[in-house]
Amino acid sequence: MEIVTFAGIFLFLYITYFYFRYFTRPNPLPGPFPLPFIGTAFQIGLDPRKWAEKNLNDSIDIWEFYVGPFRVIVPCNVKYLDKIYLLYNGAKNLSRESKFFKRGVAAYDEVGMLRGIMFNNVFHKWKRSRQFVTRILMSKKYHYGFINSVQKIFKVFEKQWDENDITTLDFSKWVTCYKAKVTIVTIIGQPLYNLSSFDSISKAASEYIALFAFLVFVPKCISNIVMLFGFNTVKKNSMFLNGTMRNIIQNRRNEIKNGSTTSFNLLDLLLVSNSSNDSEEYIEGEQPMDDDEIENNLAESTATSIETISNTLCFLIYNVVKNPSILEKIHAEILKIFGSDINSTITYETLESCRYIDAVVKETLRHSNPVPYNLRMLDDDERTDKFDWSPGTWFWIDHRRIMNDPNHWKEPTKFNPDRFLSEENGGTDEFSKICKNGYVPFGGGLRICPGRILALIELKMLIVLFFRKYNIELVNENEPIKYVYRATYQVHDLMIRISQK
Numbered sequence: 001m002e003i004v005t006f007a008g009i010f011l012f013l014y015i016t017y018f019y020f021r022y023f024t025r026p027n028p029l030p031g032p033f034p035l036p037f038i039g040t041a042f043q044i045g046l047d048p049r050k051w052a053e054k055n056l057n058d059s060i061d062i063w064e065f066y067v068g069p070f071r072v073i074v075p076c077n078v079k080y081l082d083k084i085y086l087l088y089n090g091a092k093n094l095s096r097e098s099k100f101f102k103r104g105v106a107a108y109d110e111v112g113m114l115r116g117i118m119f120n121n122v123f124h125k126w127k128r129s130r131q132f133v134t135r136i137l138m139s140k141k142y143h144y145g146f147i148n149s150v151q152k153i154f155k156v157f158e159k160q161w162d163e164n165d166i167t168t169l170d171f172s173k174w175v176t177c178y179k180a181k182v183t184i185v186t187i188i189g190q191p192l193y194n195l196s197s198f199d200s201i202s203k204a205a206s207e208y209i210a211l212f213a214f215l216v217f218v219p220k221c222i223s224n225i226v227m228l229f230g231f232n233t234v235k236k237n238s239m240f241l242n243g244t245m246r247n248i249i250q251n252r253r254n255e256i257k258n259g260s261t262t263s264f265n266l267l268d269l270l271l272v273s274n275s276s277n278d279s280e281e282y283i284e285g286e287q288p289m290d291d292d293e294i295e296n297n298l299a300e301s302t303a304t305s306i307e308t309i310s311n312t313l314c315f316l317i318y319n320v321v322k323n324p325s326i327l328e329k330i331h332a333e334i335l336k337i338f339g340s341d342i343n344s345t346i347t348y349e350t351l352e353s354c355r356y357i358d359a360v361v362k363e364t365l366r367h368s369n370p371v372p373y374n375l376r377m378l379d380d381d382e383r384t385d386k387f388d389w390s391p392g393t394w395f396w397i398d399h400r401r402i403m404n405d406p407n408h409w410k411e412p413t414k415f416n417p418d419r420f421l422s423e424e425n426g427g428t429d430e431f432s433k434i435c436k437n438g439y440v441p442f443g444g445g446l447r448i449c450p451g452r453i454l455a456l457i458e459l460k461m462l463i464v465l466f467f468r469k470y471n472i473e474l475v476n477e478n479e480p481i482k483y484v485y486r487a488t489y490q491v492h493d494l495m496i497r498i499s500q501k
């Protein structure tokens with residue numbers, strides 16, 4: 001009886017405290033009315049933007065929702081981004097913490113958050129990993145190796161399609177399988193012999209990202225309860241990416257120690273970074289990475305690149321196939337730059353001269369961004385536009401809405417790559433006039449995506465590889481593209497017919 005009374009009093013006090021905080025919150029904004037413990041989960045579901053589209057007036061450019069006890073502010077206008085996407089506080093290197101550096105609540109070391117980049121909230125640990133990984137992902141040498149690998153892997157798929165007149169496939173499934181192969185070669189550098197299929201990597205990638213997103217949002221006391229009710233299976237699946245890599249890293253470290261030459265994959269390059277074998281640029285004051293750090297960073301890059309590139313490519317193919325005039329311009333550029341040989345080698349330099357194809361990729365990332373939101377947390381007192389915020393406030397930046405804002409983009413819902421071309425190249429030059437932070441597919445400031453150049457390279461390559469040789473049709477031409485939100489927009493059931501030209 002005493003326990004029931006105690007629980008009742010606790011519940012009453014908690015609910016009173018929750019609503020006291022709610023009704024006295026600074027800067028009350030529009031948003032669904034929250035319930036204690038679950039916040040606005042019932043009203044909003046998984047995708048906040050869908051709720052906003054149905055329930056909020058278009059003129060509302062900042063609103064709020066609750067994840068459990070956390071108040072989350074959703075800025076949908078560039079005017080709120082200035083301080084959030086501040087570039088290094090004016091300094092050239094990462095010497096000072098940004099006030100908006102953190103993502104979410106806690107760092108969970110048991111799933112490697114403290115040693116990776118994406119969800120690492122400990123500045124000096126994040127900075128260390130970020131420097132090692134960024135140096136490689138942004139290097140030209142890595143890009144050259146990457147371009148070769150993509151072409152080799154694509155050839156294997158081509159063979160299967162060339163055997164048939166027409167192949168019908170679910171592109172959303174195909175692309176995760178393709179991307180898992182590319183990722184393994186370019187990140188890990190060798191086959192994962194103990195995997196039953198590439199599907200399992202894609203599945204693990206998706207669950208890895210979803211798990212991290214969940215842990216970042218949910219206080220540990222609640223996530224521990226959820227784990228008790230079956231969430232452990234998801235955790236096990238996502239941990240699998242880490243576990244699978246452990247042996248490979250140790251073997252590879254020994255092979256390199258015994259004289260094996262290094263290749264241009266992320267694993268080899270991280271193993272030799274700052275070691276005596278490292279002939280490349282040195283990161284001042286840093287010890288080489290240990291196996292744990294490498295493992296977490298490889299798992300993170302594997303998961304991130306599969307999830308982002310696969311879904312962007314689905315949106316890209318869908319938008320291009322729906323727009324014959326855009327496809328025609330792509331064909332013209334391919335012919336001009338690569339000639340009529342549909343098997344000619346694609347190089348870094350030829351890709352760089354593909355202006356229209358570059359514009360198609362950039363427009364896809366604006367119009368149909370697969371990473372619609374970005375999470376940052378304020379660590380100090382700060383003002384954004386007319387609002388003063390206190391430490392601990394969360395910001396769920398709505399990239400999709402910002403990049404489709406009719407006040408900044410002309411006819412934003414229209415898929416129009418010409419925006420990204422200058423007038424002398426036949427475009428409208430809209431992009432060069434866009435305001436600061438009006439185009440943020442890769443986030444911004446201190447934590448801007450380190451895979452951004454690589455992503456652009458791969459997406460441009462895939463346009464050339466597909467459209468110079470194949471006709472692609474949508475099986476259900478009149479159906480809108482189907483996708484769900486799970487940390488990225490995940491496209492599903494995108495049926496296409498593919499045949500040689």
Ligand code: HEM
Pocket residue numbers: 117118119130137300301304305308309312365370371373374375441442443444445446447448449450451452454455
């Ligand atoms: C179309 C492809 C991609 C998109 C749209 C994308 C988007 C993003 C966004 C929005 C962020 C958050 C940045 C911020 O907080 O300001 C991010 C971070 C990150 N991305 Fe990407 N990304 C893509 C591809 C990749 C690839 C290919 C890799 C790795 C090979 C990668 C690795 C990362 C990592 C490690 C972070 C965390 C950075 C940090 O917190 O410091 N991304 N990405």
